[in-house]
Each structure stands twice: as C-alpha cells, then as structure tokens.
Amino acid sequence: MLTQTIDRPNLAKSNKVTPRREREPVSQTKNDYSDETIWMLAVRDTRDRGAFAALFDHFAPRLKGFLIRGGASPQQAEEIVQDVMLTIWRKADMFDPHRAQVSAWIYQIARNRRIDIARKENRPMPEALKEEPELEPDASQILGLEQETTQLKQALAALKPEQREVIEKAYLGELTHQEISMQTGLPLGTIKSRIRLGLQRLRHELKDLTQ
Amino acid sequence: MSAITHHVPDAILASYAAGSLPQAFAVAVASHVSLCAHCRGALEAHQAVGGVILEDTKAVAVSASLKDSILAQLDAPYTPEPVYERNGIFPGPVMEVMQRHAPRWKKLGMGVRQDILSADAHGSVRLLYIPPGQAVPDHSHNGLEMTLVLQGSFSDETGRFGVGDLEIADETVEHTPVADPGAACICLAATDARLRFNALVPRLLQPLFRI
Ligand SMILES: [Zn+2]
Numbered sequence: 001m002l003t004q005t006i007d008r009p010n011l012a013k014s015n016k017v018t019p020r021r022e023r024e025p026v027s028q029t030k031n032d033y034s035d036e037t038i039w040m041l042a043v044r045d046t047r048d049r050g051a052f053a054a055l056f057d058h059f060a061p062r063l064k065g066f067l068i069r070g071g072a073s074p075q076q077a078e079e080i081v082q083d084v085m086l087t088i089w090r091k092a093d094m095f096d097p098h099r100a101q102v103s104a105w106i107y108q109i110a111r112n113r114r115i116d117i118a119r120k121e122n123r124p125m126p127e128a129l130k131e132e133p134e135l136e137p138d139a140s141q142i143l144g145l146e147q148e149t150t151q152l153k154q155a156l157a158a159l160k161p162e163q164r165e166v167i168e169k170a171y172l173g174e175l176t177h178q179e180i181s182m183q184t185g186l187p188l189g190t191i192k193s194r195i196r197l198g199l200q201r202l203r204h205e206l207k208d209l210t211q
Numbered sequence: 212m213s214a215i216t217h218h219v220p221d222a223i224l225a226s227y228a229a230g231s232l233p234q235a236f237a238v239a240v241a242s243h244v245s246l247c248a249h250c251r252g253a254l255e256a257h258q259a260v261g262g263v264i265l266e267d268t269k270a271v272a273v274s275a276s277l278k279d280s281i282l283a284q285l286d287a288p289y290t291p292e293p294v295y296e297r298n299g300i301f302p303g304p305v306m307e308v309m310q311r312h313a314p315r316w317k318k319l320g321m322g323v324r325q326d327i328l329s330a331d332a333h334g335s336v337r338l339l340y341i342p343p344g345q346a347v348p349d350h351s352h353n354g355l356e357m358t359l360v361l362q363g364s365f366s367d368e369t370g371r372f373g374v375g376d377l378e379i380a381d382e383t384v385e386h387t388p389v390a391d392p393g394a395a396c397i398c399l400a401a402t403d404a405r406l407r408f409n410a411l412v413p414r415l416l417q418p419l420f421r422i
Contacts, residue, residue: 049282056278061270068271078277085281090289099255103262108228111261115230123230124237126244126251127296127303153263170225171261177226177236 030139034146036102044092056085059106070114070172080117084110094128097142101149111173217376219243219250228257235334235401239357239377241304242399245297246375300361300374305338305399314338321345334403341365341390341398354404356380358388363396365389 033041036058042051060081067077087109095105115123156164170180219227219240226232227240244250295307308328316324316338324340341347343363357379364373367388372378380386390396 049285052285053278053282056281059265060273060277062265062268064273065271066265066268069268074271077271078273081273082277082281086284086289089285090291101259101262103266104255104259105262107261107265108258110265111228111230119234121234122292122307124234124241124304124307126241126254128294129251149259149263152259153267156260156263156267167260168264170231171229171257171264173229173231175226175229175231177223177232180226181220181222183222 030137030142032139032143033097034102037097037142037146040088040092040095040102040105041097043089044095047092052089055088055102059103060085063106063110066110066172067114069168070174072114076117080110080113083113087113098138098145101145103149107171114173215247215249215373215375217370217372217378218247219253219377220379221253223379224250224254225257225260228254228261233334233403235329235336235403236355236357238304238308238336239359239399239401242302242359243375243377245302245304300397302361305361308336314340316340323347334401337400339396339398339400341388341396343390343392343395345390347388347390354382354402357401359399359401361397361399363394364391365396365398366391 030038030041036055039048039051039054039058042048043055063081063084064074064077067080068074072080084106088106091109095102100108112123112125156167159167166175166183169175170183175183223232223236223240227237232240244254293307295303295311297303298306298311301309305328314326316326319325322342322345326338328336328338330336338361339347339358341363347365357377358372359377360372360374362374364371364376365388366372367378367386369378369380369384369386371391372388378388
C-alpha cells in the first residue's frame with residue numbers, strides 16, 4: 001500500500017549517529033487535516049453542531065451557486081441546499097475520509113438530490129462498502145488524498161478555458177454521455193488519474209477481504 | 212470468479228457521476244460498480260473532480276434564515292431511505308428495481324426467458340436467462356445497449372463476458388451473444404430504446420412482448 005510517510009535518508013553511512021527521533025517518519029497527524037475534514041469528522045464522530053454550522057457556512061453558498069449554475073432557480077437551489085445539508089448530518093457515518101474528500105462526498109449528495117427531484121425517481125446507487133469497524137484511521141492516507149485533490153485542482157486550473165468549461169458542464173450534468181464521449185480532446189483520464197490513492201486502498205482492502 | 216475485464220468507459224462513468232446518464236443505464240452502471248473495485252475507485256475519482264468544481268464555484272449568498280431553519284431540523288424525526296442489499300447473484304441496484312422480488316420469468320422461446328423490470332419511453336431494464344449454448348435472439352438496436360453478466364458467461368463477436376463484465380454495444384454492432392457451456396447465463400440488459408429482434412420473434416409480436 002502506498003503511504004505518504006517519507007523515511008529520512010539513512011545517515012548511518014556518513015558515520016553520524018542518528019537520534020531515534022530523527023528517524024521517525026515525517027509527522028503526519030490529524031492536526032494537518034483540512035478544516036473541512038476536521039469539521040466533517042467532528043460531525044460524524046461527536047455530532048458537533050458547531051462544526052456542522054462551519055460546514056454550512058463553507059458549503060451552503062457554494063452549493064447554491066453550483067445548483068443555480070446547473071439550472072435551478074434560487075428558491076429551488078435553497079430547498080436542495082437544505083436537503084443536502086440535512087443529508088450530510090444524517091448520513092455522516094457514511095463519510096470515509098480515506099476514500100473521499102468532503103467536497104467530493106457533498107458533490108455526490110447534491111447530484112443525487114437534484115436528480116431525484118428532476119426525475120421523481122431515485123438514482124440507482126452502488127452498494128455501500130462495508131468497512132471493518134475496528135479499522136484505525138490512517139492519517140497519512142487521509143492527507144495523501146487531500147494532497148491528490150490539491151494536485152487535481154491545479155490540473156483543472158491549468159486547463160485551457162474552453163476545456164475547463166467543458167469539464168464543468170460535464171460534471172454539472174449539462175452534457176449527455178454521448179456529448180462527453182464526443183469531446184475527444186477532453187483529458188478526462190489524465191485528470192481522473194490524479195486520484196489514485198482511494199483506488200489503491202480499495203484494492204488493498206478488497207484483497208484482504210477475499211483472502 | 213474470474214476477474215472482471217470489461218469495465219465502464221470514462222465518459223459513461225463521468226456522466227453517471229454527474230447524473231446525466233439515463234436511468235436504465237444508471238442501473239447497469241451502479242450494478243457493475245457494486246461488483247467492481249476498479250470502477251468504484253474510478254467513480255470516486257470522478258466524484259473528486261465534481262468536488263473540486265463545487266469548491267471552486269462562485270458562492271451565492273443564502274437567505275438569512277436558512278441556517279437557523281436547518282439547525283432547528285437536526286433533531287427532527289425522518290424516514291431513512293431503504294437500503295437494498297445484494298441477494299445471491301443480484302446486486303443491490305438490481306434488487307431495488309426488482310423491489311426485492313424474485314425474477315418473474317416469461318418465456319421467449321428456445322429456453323430463453325426474460326423479466327422486464329422497467330420499461331418506458333426512455334428505455335428499459337430487463338433480466339435475460341439464456342440456457343448454455345443458446346443464442347440470445349439475434350438483434351440490432353437503436354441507440355445503446357448495456358449488458359451486465361450476473362451468472363455464467365456469454366461470448367459474441369467482440370469477446371467473452373463473465374460475471375461482472377459489462378458489454379456496451381451501440382447501433383453499429385449487430386452481435387449474436389451465445390451463452391457459454393456450464394451454468395445458464397443470466398444478464399441485466401439496459402437500453403435507451405426498444406430492441407429490434409431480427410429473428411425468433413416476428414416484429415409484429417413486439418408490442419405484445421414489449422421488447
Ligand atoms: Zn469495472
């Protein structure tokens with residue numbers, strides 16, 4: 001499994017005595033998590049209303065902007081924001097920071113809600129993975145995913161404006177699958193491949209389960 | 212179980228993540244993702260792209276009362292959404308369309324059976340039961356057809372498809388899937404148009420069979 005811990009170079013060869021403390025991996029603790037992750041974990045683990053309010057302050061106006069861009073009226077958008085925020089509170093135990101950033105998790109909830117309303121039928125969802133409850137949080141994995149997301153953000157920012165616009169339209173649900181397929185210049189695979197860690201962990205866990 | 216080799220293409224997965232994929236295909240994709248760690252990881256990557264776009268969306272101020280209104284609802288009782296678990300060969304999303312019933316097979320002739328789970332102007336989702344060595348009625352189709360193998364396997368002009376494999380065929384493919392020897396092949400077939408059978412069932416009978 002890929003870890004983000006970096007071993008310090010072995011200094012023994014240079015005849016220098018390395019203090020034990022120095023040879024420990026670069027410290028990566030939950031103190032380094034992004035604010036969004038810290039708030040979401042507080043909501044999940046301790047039902048922290050202050051943290052929920054902080055999530056609201058951060059995400060509600062973005063969600064409203066996102067939904068209006070996706071074609072909702074301001075009033076519809078606020079109704080959906082309300083549903084999404086309540087879902088975040090109620091389904092907090094489904095949030096797994098090893099596999100999803102808070103923004104990705106909320107994106108998925110918002111898209112589901114929008115579709116359920118538009119089509120008046122539930123969007124089919126994959127079965128939820130059953131995590132082993134005793135699994136210790138792995139700070140390096142969580143931070144690794146955050147770093148990948150930062151790289152993803154940079155990759156998106158580096159796109160030509162026309163490409164960026166098409167990507168935004170695709171993920172706002174404004175393009176059909178045929179239209180996305182026809183955008184041959186779209187670096188979908190390249191962008192997507194910035195997020196490898198979740199996939200690797202998933203494979204690792206599933207292998208453990210089947211062995 | 213042999214490894215899954217036929218996966219969901221990126222454009223289709225992005226469209227599923229964004230919610231622009233027609234319902235019938237969304238059932239097939241959600242079912243494949245339930246069985247396939249590779250595509251689950253890829254889907255999570257697409258959701259991460261959506262999350263970054265959400266984060267970067269220009270915020271629009273929400274009305275002053277929204278936050279208090281949501282906070283006041285946190286303790287309100289609510290009905291959790293039903294969870295559809297896998298049952299035998301049927302993944303959760305298929306169980307949802309079947310509404311937890313066992314399949315209700317109707318004979319199509321030559322030992323082939325089908326159960327139409329949903330059908331409307333936008334497409335259809337069916338289960339197909341094909342005895343070993345038997346061909347699925349030779350057909351071509353308008354639009355796209357997705358076939359997910361749930362039991363046994365089939366082969367056609369494009370390759371071999373085992374449990375979990377997803378075949379995607381567009382109108383340019385006139386293929387003849389034949390169930391391999393061994394267990395009967397059971398598939399989920401999703402289309403965004405009516406099938407046109409070339410043999411076995413005269414076209415006149417199509418309205419009767421709703422195929
Ligand atoms: Zn797959």
